[in-house]
Amino acid sequence: MGVNTMTSKEVTKKVFNNEELFILDVRNESNFADWKIEGKNFDYLNVPYFDLLDGVEGILDKIPSNKDVLVVCAKGRSSIVIAEMLSEKGLSVFSLEGGMTVWSEHLEPVKVGELKDGGEIYQFIRIGKGCLSYMVVSNGEAAIIDSARMTNIYLEFANHIGAKITHVFDTHLHADHISGGRKLSEETNATYWLPPKDATEVTFDYQPLKDGNVVTIGSTAINIHALYSPGHTIGSTSFVVDEKYLLSGDILFIDSIGRPDLAGLAEDWVGDLRESLYRRYRELSGKLIVLPAHFMIIDELNADGSVAAKLSTLYETNHGLNIEDENDFRKLVTENLPPQPNAYQQIRETNMGKMTPDEELQREMEIGPNRCAVRQ
Secondary structure, eight states, rough: OOOEOOHHHHHHHHHTOOOOOEEEEOOOOOOOOOOOOOOTTTTEOOOOOGGTTOGGGGGGGGOOSOOOEEEEESSHHHHHHHHHHHHHHHHEEEEETTTTHHHHHEEEEEEEEEOOGGGGEEEEEETTTTEEEEEETTTEEEEEEOOOOOHHHHHHHHHTTTOOOEEEEEEEESSSSOHHHHHHHHHHHHHEEEEEEOOOOOOOEEOOOTTOEEEEEEEEEEEEEEEEEEESSOOEEEEEETTEEEEEEEOOOOOSSSSSSSOHHHHHHHOOOOOOIIIITTSSSSSSSSEEEEEESSOOOOOSSSEEHHHHHHHHHHHOOOOOOOOHHHHHHHOOOOOOOOOOOHHHHHTTTTTTOOOHHHHHHHHSOOOBBOOO
């Protein structure tokens, strides 16, 4: 009997549309507790695979018959076995194609706005990891910001809309995911920009991205202004695009602020973080639409699936931007840190060019949720 499968793209659509879904996750309890597929109207049952091999009779009364049921495992093999067993009991269920490995890698492009003279900006939502990357398009040219390592999606999308990738940027040296910036630059012959203060140990050539740099995309002159905004890393740099969008990297999120400790320098960098958020950003127009490099919780997604909000709104609603006392701010930032991202030191070294792990190891290094924010 063949098992129905559901793709990560189909699950993402359910997330965006706030649809109901019942997930039977057959991974180990610790893996499920650490990281799972999230949706506002999703319900869950976690029973490890090995506990079900003797039969699924014990969970039949816990599985609803009035909503879609999705069986999830790590790589999409164990879920097929359990889905078959449930199907034999008369239940209609789906298996997640490729499991959490593929879920972690899925990128969903969403158009977030128009730029002058026909330009566009797209947000690529890595729904299973909380990573956000961007494509700025103007007159047949495109720039990519904070690329994931799965570069094919950007190449295919650029080809689909008839654009050539000419510039690639990283807002900082990432520690929670492997950047595709250098690879994308090599594949397209695009200029790769990196903040030099984050690049002191890199082993490859790059164009230094400094405060005040202006990069023009297309002959319609969409300008990307670099704004030095340290705190998450010493080199963290934001971008003001077309005087309309603020790409904040990992400094500012919709519901939280960036953590300063991923290079072991929380006490040193917390002052930089406050300076960036409480002075540099406050000098910008409140009308700018903030586009961060990550989201933390599913509630941060807008109705169309995008992650974006006006800067003025965030100064009203984001607790991390409203701590008047500097000591209280320092305490929040240094005492409310989640666990370090999985394999973050190896990820940093990979992004420096010091390591060249194969694709399977890269997948393993990235598995799990993003942990770039301060808890609030």
